[in-house]
Amino acid sequence: MWSLLQIELYKISRRPRTYIAFAAIMAIVLIFQFAFKADGQSYMNLMLQNVQDNFEIDRSKAINGYFMCYIILNTLLVQVPILVALIAGDAISGEANMGTLRLLLTKPVSRTKIILVKFIASFIFTIVLLIWMAIFALLVSMFVFGIDDMLIFRVKGDESQIMQITKDDVLWRYIAAFAYAAVALTVIAAMAILMSVFAENSIGPIVATVCIVIFFTIVSNLNVPIIDKNVKPYLFTSYLVGWKGFFYINANADGQPIKGSIENWPAIRNSLCILIGHIIIMLGIAVAAFNKKDILS
Amino acid sequence: MKSTFTKIACLFLLVGNSITTTAQDINVLVQNVKKKIEKVNDYEAEGTMKTNVAFLKIPIAKIKLYFKRPNLLKLKSEQGVSFMPKGAMSLNLNHLFANQQYVIIDGGNEKINNQLVRVAKLLPNDDNSEMVLSTIYIDPANEVIVKSKTTTKENGTYELNMYYGKYIGFGLPDKILFSFNAKDYKLPKGITFDFDDGSSQKAKTPIAKNKKGQAEIYIKRYLINKGLSEKNFQ
Numbered sequence: 316m317w318s319l320l321q322i323e324l325y326k327i328s329r330r331p332r333t334y335i336a337f338a339a340i341m342a343i344v345l346i347f348q349f350a351f352k353a354d355g356q357s358y359m360n361l362m363l364q365n366v367q368d369n370f371e372i373d374r375s376k377a378i379n380g381y382f383m384c385y386i387i388l389n390t391l392l393v394q395v396p397i398l399v400a401l402i403a404g405d406a407i408s409g410e411a412n413m414g415t416l417r418l419l420l421t422k423p424v425s426r427t428k429i430i431l432v433k434f435i436a437s438f439i440f441t442i443v444l445l446i447w448m449a450i451f452a453l454l455v456s457m458f459v460f461g462i463d464d465m466l467i468f469r470v471k472g473d474e475s476q477i478m479q480i481t482k483d484d485v486l487w488r489y490i491a492a493f494a495y496a497a498v499a500l501t502v503i504a505a506m507a508i509l510m511s512v513f514a515e516n517s518i519g520p521i522v523a524t525v526c527i528v529i530f531f532t533i534v535s536n537l538n539v540p541i542i543d544k545n546v547k548p549y550l551f552t553s554y555l556v557g558w559k560g561f562f563y564i565n566a567n568a569d570g571q572p573i574k575g576s577i578e579n580w581p582a583i584r585n586s587l588c589i590l591i592g593h594i595i596i597m598l599g600i601a602v603a604a605f606n607k608k609d610i611l612s
Numbered sequence: 613m614k615s616t617f618t619k620i621a622c623l624f625l626l627v628g629n630s631i632t633t634t635a636q637d638i639n640v641l642v643q644n645v646k647k648k649i650e651k652v653n654d655y656e657a658e659g660t661m662k663t664n665v666a667f668l669k670i671p672i673a674k675i676k677l678y679f680k681r682p683n684l685l686k687l688k689s690e691q692g693v694s695f696m697p698k699g700a701m702s703l704n705l706n707h708l709f710a711n712q713q714y715v716i717i718d719g720g721n722e723k724i725n726n727q728l729v730r731v732a733k734l735l736p737n738d739d740n741s742e743m744v745l746s747t748i749y750i751d752p753a754n755e756v757i758v759k760s761k762t763t764t765k766e767n768g769t770y771e772l773n774m775y776y777g778k779y780i781g782f783g784l785p786d787k788i789l790f791s792f793n794a795k796d797y798k799l800p801k802g803i804t805f806d807f808d809d810g811s812s813q814k815a816k817t818p819i820a821k822n823k824k825g826q827a828e829i830y831i832k833r834y835l836i837n838k839g840l841s842e843k844n845f846q
Contacts, residue, residue, distance in 0.1 A: 365795040368767075369665075369825060370695040377693045389805055464692040468799060469806055475799040479670040481692060538801045547808070559807040566669045569662065574671075582809030 316428065323436035327402060336398035337447050340391065344451040347387050348459055351378055362468045366477065380457030381465040381485045385562065387452040396503040396528045398444065403437035403507035404521035407605065408514040417610050426606045430508065434598055437504040445493055453489055467562050480564050484574050492558035495587065499555045502590050503528060505597040512605045528552060551593050557586035638718040638732050644755045646709045648783040654680040654840040655784065659831040663695060667797040670695055675829070678844040679704055686845045697827050699770045699792045705757055705783065713737040724749055729758055742766065756783045768793035779834050786831050794825030
C-alpha cells in the first residue's frame with residue numbers, strides 16, 4: 316500500500332498541472348495582499364458603512380494579518396475545489412486516457428486498494444495545498460499587515476453583526492478552520508474520483524466536478540427562503556463554508572464576546588459529519604463502480 | 613373691591629418674586645457647578661469601557677481619557693481595534709459651558725434615583741452652535757451634574773448619566789453611562805458568504821431593535837492637573 320501511495324504521489328508530483336494550483340493560490344493571495352495594502356480602507360468603508368457615523372474606528376489596525384487571511388479564505392475556498400478537482404479528477408480517467416489503467420490492473424493489487432490509494436494521494440495533495448495556502452494567506456499576511464484583533468462581518472438572518480475577536484484568541488480558530496477545510500475539500504476529491512471512474516479522459520470528470528461545485532454553490536447562496544429551507548440543507552456546498560463557524564464567537568448577555576467560545580459548535584459538528592458522510596458514500600460508490608467496471612482502455 | 617384688587621396684586625408680586633428668586637438660584641447653581649469643573653485644567657483618566665450596541669459584539673476595552681482645558685478631549689483604547697463613540701466630546705462637561713453665550717432656563721426639580729435634582733436648560737444664543745439644547749440635572753448639595761441630555765444639529769442626542777465617588781470634589785465622575793443614537797447596521801445578503809448554522813431560523817421571532825447605543829465607562833483613577841502634552845490629543 317505504501318509503495319503504491321509513493322508511486323501515486325510521484326505521479327502527481329511529475330504532472331505540471333499540479334503546480335498550476337500552487338502558482339494560482341500564490342498569485343491570488345499576493346494580488347489580494349497588494350490590493351488591501353494599497354486600498355484596504357475602501358473595503359473597510361464598505362463593510363463598516365454607517366457604523367462610522369457613530370464610532371471612530373482605527374481602520375488601519377482592523378486591516379491586519381488575521382483579517383486578511385479570513386478575506387482571502389472567503390474568496391479562495393470557492394476556487395480551491397476547482398484546483399483539487401484538477402488532480403483528483405485525473406486519478407482514474409487519466410490512466411484510462413493514457414492506456415495505463417489495464418496495465419495497472421494486471422498487477423496483483425485489488426481495485427479497491429487502487430481507488431483508496433488514489434484517494435489518499437488526492438487527500439495528501441489537498442493537505443499540502445492547504446498548508447501552502449496557510450503559509451501565504453496567514454503567515455505572509457501576518458508578516459505584511461501585522462497582527463491585531465480580528466473583525467468578523469456577518470449577516471445572520473435579517474441582522475448584520477460585527478464581531479471582534481481578540482488577537483490572542485484567533486490562531487486556534489485558524490488551525491480548526493484549516494482542518495475543517497481539509498475535510499470539506501476532501502469531499503471534492505472524493506467526488507472527482509467518483510466521476511473519474513466513469514470517464515475515459517480527464518477533462519470530463521474535472522469539468523463535471525467543477526460544474527457541480529459551481530452550480531451547488533450558487534444555489535446555496537441564492538438566499539431565496541424556499542430554497543434555503545428545502546434545498547440548501549441537502550447540498551454539500553452549504554457545508555463547505557462551515558469553517559467560518561469557528562470565527563462566530565459566542566457572546567454573553569451583555570454582548571461581550573466570550574474568549575475561546577464558538578457560537579454553535581453542534582452546527583459545525585453536524586456539518587463535519589455530513590461532509591464525512593459524503594466522502595464515505597462517494598468513495599463507496601467509486602469503489603463499487605470500479606470493481607464492476609469492464610476495463611476496455 | 614379695592615381690597616380684592618390689592619390681594620391679587622400682592623399675589624402676582626409674590627409669584628413674580630418667587631420666579632425671579634428661583635431663576636437666580638439656578639444661575640448661581642450653574643455658576644457654582646461651572647466653577648467646580650473649572651478647577652480641573654487637565655486630567656488623564658484610566659478605566660474600562662463596555663459598549664452596548666445591538667449589532668456589535670466587542671470586548672470590554674481598556675481606555676484612557678485625556679482632557680485639557682478649554683476643550684480638548686480624547687478617548688483612546690489602550691489595545692486592539694477600538695470602537696470609540698463619536699459623541700465622546702460630550703463627556704467633557706466643559707463643552708456645555710464653553711460658549712458663555714447661553715440662556716439658562718430653570719427646569720424645576722426632578723428626582724433621579726430618589727435624589728432630588730435641579731434641572732437647568734442651556735440654550736445657546738449663537739445660531740451656528742452645534743449644540744441645540746442641553747438639559748443638565750444638578751445635584752444641588754454636591755454641586756455636580758448627575759445627568760445631561762444634549763441635542764446636537766448633526767449627531768442626534770447624547771445622554772450622560774454620571775456617578776461620583778472620590779473625585780466628586782473636582783466634579784469628575786467614577787462611572788459614566790453615555791447613551792447615543794446608533795444607526796442601524798445592515799449588510800447586503802450574500803456579500804459575506806456566511807455559514808448558515810441554522811441559528812438565524814431559530815431566532816425568527818422579532819427582535820426589538822434598540823436604536824440606542826450605550827457606553828459604560830468606569831474610571832479607575834484620575835491624574836488631575838499634572839500638565840498634559842497636546843500629543844495625547846492627536
